[in-house]
Amino acid sequence: MKNLVELVNVSLSYGKTLAVSDLNMTVAAGSFAAVVGPSGCGKSSLMKLVTGLMPATSGSVLIDEKEIDGPVNIVGMAFQNPNLLPWRTTLENVLLPLEVVRPERHQFRAKRKEFVERAMDLLRIVGLDSFADHYPWQLSGGMQQRVSLCRSLIHQPRLLMLDEPFGALDAFTREELWDVLQTIWLERKFTAILVTHDLREALYLADKVHVMSNRPGRVVRSVDTTEFARPRDEHTFIDPKFNENVMELRAEIRAQRLPVDIKTTTAETTP
Amino acid sequence: MTRFERLGSVFLPVLLIFIWQAACVGFKIPSFVLPAPSEIAIALWDNLYIIWFHSSQTLLTTVIGFAVAVVFGALLGILVGSSRFAYSSLYPMLVGFNSVPKVAIVPILVVWFGIGTVPAILTAFMLSFFPIAVNVATGLATIEPELRDVLRSLGANQLDIVRKIGIPRSLPYLFASLKISITLAFVGSVISETLASNRGIGTLMTQASANFRVSLVFAGLVVIAAMGIAMYVIFAIIEKRMTAWAVRGTTFGVGG
Ligand SMILES: Nc1ncnc2c1ncn2[C@@H]1O[C@H](COP(=O)(O)OP(=O)(O)OP(=O)(O)O)[C@@H](O)[C@H]1O
Ligand SMILES: [Mg+2]
Numbered sequence: 001m002k003n004l005v006e007l008v009n010v011s012l013s014y015g016k017t018l019a020v021s022d023l024n025m026t027v028a029a030g031s032f033a034a035v036v037g038p039s040g041c042g043k044s045s046l047m048k049l050v051t052g053l054m055p056a057t058s059g060s061v062l063i064d065e066k067e068i069d070g071p072v073n074i075v076g077m078a079f080q081n082p083n084l085l086p087w088r089t090t091l092e093n094v095l096l097p098l099e100v101v102r103p104e105r106h107q108f109r110a111k112r113k114e115f116v117e118r119a120m121d122l123l124r125i126v127g128l129d130s131f132a133d134h135y136p137w138q139l140s141g142g143m144q145q146r147v148s149l150c151r152s153l154i155h156q157p158r159l160l161m162l163d164e165p166f167g168a169l170d171a172f173t174r175e176e177l178w179d180v181l182q183t184i185w186l187e188r189k190f191t192a193i194l195v196t197h198d199l200r201e202a203l204y205l206a207d208k209v210h211v212m213s214n215r216p217g218r219v220v221r222s223v224d225t226t227e228f229a230r231p232r233d234e235h236t237f238i239d240p241k242f243n244e245n246v247m248e249l250r251a252e253i254r255a256q257r258l259p260v261d262i263k264t265t266t267a268e269t270t271p
Numbered sequence: 272m273t274r275f276e277r278l279g280s281v282f283l284p285v286l287l288i289f290i291w292q293a294a295c296v297g298f299k300i301p302s303f304v305l306p307a308p309s310e311i312a313i314a315l316w317d318n319l320y321i322i323w324f325h326s327s328q329t330l331l332t333t334v335i336g337f338a339v340a341v342v343f344g345a346l347l348g349i350l351v352g353s354s355r356f357a358y359s360s361l362y363p364m365l366v367g368f369n370s371v372p373k374v375a376i377v378p379i380l381v382v383w384f385g386i387g388t389v390p391a392i393l394t395a396f397m398l399s400f401f402p403i404a405v406n407v408a409t410g411l412a413t414i415e416p417e418l419r420d421v422l423r424s425l426g427a428n429q430l431d432i433v434r435k436i437g438i439p440r441s442l443p444y445l446f447a448s449l450k451i452s453i454t455l456a457f458v459g460s461v462i463s464e465t466l467a468s469n470r471g472i473g474t475l476m477t478q479a480s481a482n483f484r485v486s487l488v489f490a491g492l493v494v495i496a497a498m499g500i501a502m503y504v505i506f507a508i509i510e511k512r513m514t515a516w517a518v519r520g521t522t523f524g525v526g527g
Binding site (some may be wrong): 048051052053070071072073075076077079081085086087096097100101102135137149152155158161 | 421424431436439442519
């Protein structure tokens, strides 16, 4: 399969801080990739690099095998904070990308009916069609996150970028949204890159999990998870192989921790 | 507002007036030093026509100056808030301009435009546009970076971001600043009238104090205060109508 995203020896520094260094990663078109790693290792920076929001300090970022030099318009994004516009209703929030992205922005008036239909379809999938006319402050955190997910998909992006979208949700809502996301993905088969802190989430949703090292981040390991049959469900969680993978990844990330300075910590932690 | 709060906003002024009246009568304070509220009320009633003649002028210059300030301040705020270049080049100048006492500028305005209406309008304008510009700029400059990223990744340019997010987002900031600016506009008009005008509350008060009609001076102050409160209330109501979404639980916030 062709690669939609390819990062070759990419480095990114913010002033003197080197966030990402010598990062190599490929994401096949139509596949679901997850990125895990210790906090501050440059996962969000990776998102900015792939979407072209930030130019790489060195190395190259390729989309469709072409090097990019600015924002690529094939992306939908969602973050930990839903970031909905409080003066817009759910439906209007979901429609926002269509008012901006080309070519839809020029067809917005003419095709409004069709676009609304498209938005309502998405809202139906996430179970919010009856909340289309509600404002964000009338929705719970989990509901807002669903809306944010719909907004990231409305313009049918070829690449979906998710930066810890479920990080602030309770465990039940989170697992429910995993299934929602999986359903949408299985149906539409866009390429997805998910940044997460949750290893089970990464393994459950992705075809390939990339583990990043401590800052400056690079990919130290990639785990293939295509062996778990889709659609995945609660049986996947009890698959011994699945749990083995979770344990392995956890060990990998623990190994990435900075070595603890025994002398200073024992003084504080001894009872 | 609850009924109790509403009562408070009436009760406290009434109490103060009562104490004032009692003090003036009790300590036998001469009315050319501090007139009692009753004397002020009488002065107000006796000079109703002349007060109307002057206060209508003040109201006119204030409202015109303020209207210009809203348009100019909002545009300036949008410019400063949405462009880093405009911010770094204009902001220091604005702060410098705002630090200049406007009283000092009135004589210059008089040289240019003669005494009367024009300097009053300009002073009202100069005093009131700054908070508007700063507030609108703040609303624009504090757009969540992630929201900006969402739009930029869709190929949005700066103008799209300002139109779709910046301006609606800065509306609550704008309306909050209008309440403050309208009262500043009154201050501006009255300053200018006090220094150089034949008409306006400021003029009335200068003339009255020159003639030792202290209760008339106070009557003028009461009228200014009343107009200020009325304008404030009008804009507070408009604010509530226009930006209901901003006061209903916040969805603004920063994420990681
Ligand atoms: N705008 C910025 N200016 C300066 N330094 C930054 C900026 N953004 C990130 N960094 C630095 O780059 C490093 C990587 O940041 P990044 O946000 O990519 O980490 P992350 O992996 O997403 O962390 P987390 O898991 O906590 O979200 C951090 O150490 C941070 O100090
Ligand atoms: Mg992050």
